[in-house]
Amino acid sequence: MATIKVGDTLPENTFLHVPWSEELENNLACGIAVKLNTNEWKGKKVVLVGIPGAFTPTCHAQHLPPYLQKYDEFKAKGIDVVAFVAANDPFVLSGWGRFEGVKDKILVLSDTDAAWSKKMGLALDIAPPSMQRTKRYVIVVDDLVIKVVEVESSKSLEDTGAEATLARL
Numbered sequence: 001m002a003t004i005k006v007g008d009t010l011p012e013n014t015f016l017h018v019p020w021s022e023e024l025e026n027n028l029a030c031g032i033a034v035k036l037n038t039n040e041w042k043g044k045k046v047v048l049v050g051i052p053g054a055f056t057p058t059c060h061a062q063h064l065p066p067y068l069q070k071y072d073e074f075k076a077k078g079i080d081v082v083a084f085v086a087a088n089d090p091f092v093l094s095g096w097g098r099f100e101g102v103k104d105k106i107l108v109l110s111d112t113d114a115a116w117s118k119k120m121g122l123a124l125d126i127a128p129p130s131m132q133r134t135k136r137y138v139i140v141v142d143d144l145v146i147k148v149v150e151v152e153s154s155k156s157l158e159d160t161g162a163e164a165t166l167a168r169l
Contacts, residue, residue, distance in 0.1 A: 002137070003121035008146045010139070013038050013116040015085070015109035018094035020102070027098065033090040036109065043143055044080040047165060050117055050137040052126070054088045054096035054108070063136070064100055066162035071105050077169040083107035087114040087123075087133050122151065136160050140168065 004011070015038075018024070018031035051063055067074075067082060074082055084106060086093060093108040102108065114123040114132040122135045136152035138160040148168050152160045 001121050002149055002151055003119075004139075004146060004149055006146055006149060010038055010041075010141045010144045010146055011116065011119055013111075015111065015116075016090040017107060017109045018090050020094075020097065020104045024094065024098055027095075030091055031094055033110075036107070038144070041081060041141065041144060045078050045143075046081040046083065046141045047074060047079050048137075048139040048141070049082070049084045049160065049165075050111075050122055050134040050139075051084055051086050052124070052133040052136065053086050054093050055099075063157055063161065064102070064106070067165075068100065068102055068106060070162045070166060073166055074169075077166065079169070081107065083109050085109045085111045085117065085134055087111055087117075087131075138165050140165070 015036045016033045017036055018033050023029045024031050064084060071082065088110060090110040093110055097108040111117050111134055114134045117123040117134040118132060122137050123132050124135050126133050138148060138150045139146060140148035150159045158164060
């Protein structure tokens with residue numbers, strides 16, 4: 001159960017991610033992981049999508065692609081940043097983002113061991129082997145204030161998919 005709610009301030013976190021660049025396009029470079037702190041979103045509207053993992057069946061084929069396809073609709077609704085959060089390391093997420101073609105549109109952020117998600121009650125333990133993953137969730141923030149929190153109740157993505165999130169904006 002989520003421990004955060006609408007009206008709360010987004011808990012601070014520093015993610016690692018590999019920013020997209022032309023050099024990554026040939027898949028021979030790995031890039032350099034850099035830090036991104038949630039305080040950088042002060043004054044911005046952000047859609048955060050938590051997923052269990054890059055290259056996992058639902059996340060890879062059904063969750064991220066519609067967000068990319070509807071990216072312009074999110075921008076038209078005033079969203080400054082769309083970001084996917086997963087417990088994978090930043091290099092795996094960078095490879096996944098390149099495979100999906102997100103380029104500089106969608107950020108793919110590493111929530112190491114789902115520690116940040118866990119603080120918000122948005123992590124799950126997958127066993128065996130025992131590993132922390134993020135739940136499927138959507139958090140919409142405006143100037144670091146949470147405006148929407150949705151946790152997926154099924155694999156149909158009716159709660160956290162792009163269409164449902166757009167409808168809540």
